Structure formats: structure tokens, C-alpha cells
Amino acid sequence: DAGVTQSPTHLIKTRGQQVTLRCSPISGHKSVSWYQQVLGQGPQFIFQYYEKEERGRGNFPDRFSARQFPNYSSELNVNALLLGDSALYLCASSRVGGDAGTEAFFGQGTRLTVV
Amino acid sequence: KQEVTQIPAALSVPEGENLVLNCSFTDSAIYNLQWFRQDPGKGLTSLLLIQSSQREQTSGRLNASLDKSSGRSTLYIAASQPGDSATYLCAVRQTTSGTYKYIFGTGTRLKVLA
Numbered sequence: 517d518a519g520v521t522q523s524p525t526h527l528i529k530t531r532g533q534q535v536t537l538r539c540s541p542i543s544g545h546k547s548v549s550w551y552q553q554v555l556g557q558g559p560q561f562i563f564q565y566y567e568k569e570e571r572g573r574g575n576f577p578d579r580f581s582a583r584q585f586p587n588y589s590s591e592l593n594v595n596a597l598l599l600g601d602s603a604l605y606l607c608a609s610s611r612v613g614g615d616a617g618t619e620a621f622f623g624q625g626t627r628l629t630v631v
Numbered sequence: 632k633q634e635v636t637q638i639p640a641a642l643s644v645p646e647g648e649n650l651v652l653n654c655s656f657t658d659s660a661i662y663n664l665q666w667f668r669q670d671p672g673k674g675l676t677s678l679l680l681i682q683s684s685q686r687e688q689t690s691g692r693l694n695a696s697l698d699k700s701s702g703r704s705t706l707y708i709a710a711s712q713p714g715d716s717a718t719y720l721c722a723v724r725q726t727t728s729g730t731y732k733y734i735f736g737t738g739t740r741l742k743v744l745a
Contacts, residue, residue: 520674522674547731549731549732549733551733556737557737558635558720558722558735558736558737558738559675559720559722559733559735560735561732561733561734564730564731564732566731571729571730571731572727572728572729572730572731572732573730574732604672606674606675608733610731617663617680617682618662618663618724618731619663619665619677619680620665620677620724620733621677622667622674622675622676622677623674624673624674625673625674627672
């Protein structure tokens with residue numbers, strides 16, 4: 517089975533532009549979460565989507581938005597890009613939310629560079 | 632607010648050594664704890680998951696333990712190899728108002744010298 521796939525792998529954008537990142541979860545997984553990892557830090561939670569509904573967001577500005585489609589794939593959008601948005605964006609896929617045995621699987625990430 | 636700390640931040644060892652990576656967390660109300668490996672510029676690879684009711688998990692040369700009451704987990708790597716060189720992240724899974732999320736430490740950068 518294919519793992520979590522993210523596209524594109526690398527992206528360079530100019531300050532003020534908008535970007536869309538994409539994620540396809542593992543088949544059968546209905547929960548998708550997005551994380552931002554700045555160089556040298558651990559990933560920080562941005563959003564969780566489950567059954568196409570937003571179930572939570574982290575401490576990120578409204579410039580960040582996301583959605584989940586009927587096939588459970590997801591998009592993360594960032595508007596009005598700032599230099600500080602440069603990071604590795606990771607997508608995580610899991611079966612359900614509330615089971616202690618639920619394991620998260622991460623994609624290879626999208627490296628976003630804002631210049 | 633949950634905080635996850637990993638010690639040491641970096642570690643360099645000769646090949647063949649056994650080593651221990653430490654992870655501590657401040658809030659014991661967790662669903663599980665996962666250890667991940669991250670190669671430079673890459674995504675996260677899941678190594679071991681320990682459910683909150685479990686004490687340890689083993690996979691090959693890796694053994695992870697969990698002491699929820701004291702807020703600690705350790706990852707033991709036996710007979711280290713140069714291919715083990717990577718950053719190791721621990722993450723605790725929690726829920727807040729129906730949101731399930733992972734809170735990560737900043738990682739331990741491991742270098743195994745041939």
C-alpha cells in the first residue's frame with residue numbers, strides 16, 4: 517500500500533504570495549493532520565481534519581487554512597506568505613481519533629522556502 | 632500545557648555502542664507516545680508506539696519504555712550502526728476539546744561513527 521503522499525516536495529515562493537500544499541492519506545485513513553517544522557525544532561500542530569470536518573487548529577494565524585475532500589485527501593493553504601513561513605510542512609494520516617493504539621504516519625513533507 | 636523535552640540534544644557515539652535517548656513530558660494525560668526517526672530534510676518514520684497502558688515496546692534493536700506517572704520515556708538502541716545516524720523525535724498524543732494532536736520534543740541528533 518502507498519504511504520502518505522505529499523506534493524509538491526519543494527516550493528519556492530515570494531513574500532505576499534499564496535501557496536497550496538496537498539496530501540493524500542493512507543487508504544482507509546480518515547484523519548489528516550498538518551504540522552509545521554521549522555529548522556532545528558520539532559513539528560508544531562496546525563490542523564486536524566476528520567471525516568471532512570475541521571476538528572481543531574493550533575496557534576497559527578488565519579492566513580493558514582485547510583480542507584479535506586470526500587476522498588479524505590487534504591489541502592493546506594497559506595496566504596500572504598511571510599519569510600517566517602519557510603519550513604517543512606508535514607501531513608499525518610491515521611485511522612481514527614480516540615484510540616490509544618492509533619498510530620500516525622507521516623509523509624515526506626513539502627519544503628517551502630519564502631524569499 | 633504539555634511540554635516535551637528531549638535530552639541530550641545531540642549525541643555522537645562509536646559504532647557498536649548501546650545508547651539511551653530520553654524524553655520527558657509534563658502532563659501524564661496522554662493516549663500514547665511515539666518515537667520517530669527523521670533523516671535530514673525528510674519526513675518522519677514511525678519507530679515505536681507505546682499505548683498509555685503499556686510499559687514498553689520492542690522492535691529489533693530498539694526498545695522503548697514508558698513511565699506515565701513520572702512523565703518519562705526512553706528509547707534504547709542496541710549495537711548502534713552508522714545507518715542509525717538521524718534525528719530521533721518523541722511525541723505524545725493528546726486530545727483537547729475533541730482535537731487529537733501530537734506534541735513533539737525538539738529531538739536528539741544522533742551520529743554513529745564508523
